[in-house]
Amino acid sequence: MGRRLRRRPLADHAQRAAWMRTHPFQWLEISTYPATYSAHTVARGIKTGDRVEYARHYGPAGAFETRTTTTEGGTTVHARFIGKAVNG
Structure with a gap:
């Protein structure tokens, strides 16, 4: 028999982006993805x-930064709001 994958609830990106905007520079877990490629995307x-x-929900470009970590359940994405991007 094949391995059963436990499906995780989808991340509420609108809610997460709004929370991070009101809590700048604080890391928030976005979600854990079973495939590393998905997490990096x-x-x-x-x-x-x-x-x-x-x-x-995360615009403009450069307003958020991210990091990924390998966990038992896959690859976890964390993000934080760092402010409006400066056009260079």
Whole structure:
């Protein structure tokens, strides 16, 4: 028999982005992803404020920073609000 994957609830990105904006520089766990690639894709989307569904809450580009850590359940994404990006 195949391995059963326990499905995690989807991250509420709008709620997480709003919380981080009111608590600047405090790290918040976004979610844990079973695939490292997925975690890194989400982390990149948060940093760049991509126009994909989950990342649109994190604009403008550069307003958030992320880190990923390997955990027992996969790869966990943490993010924090660092302020408005400066256009360079």
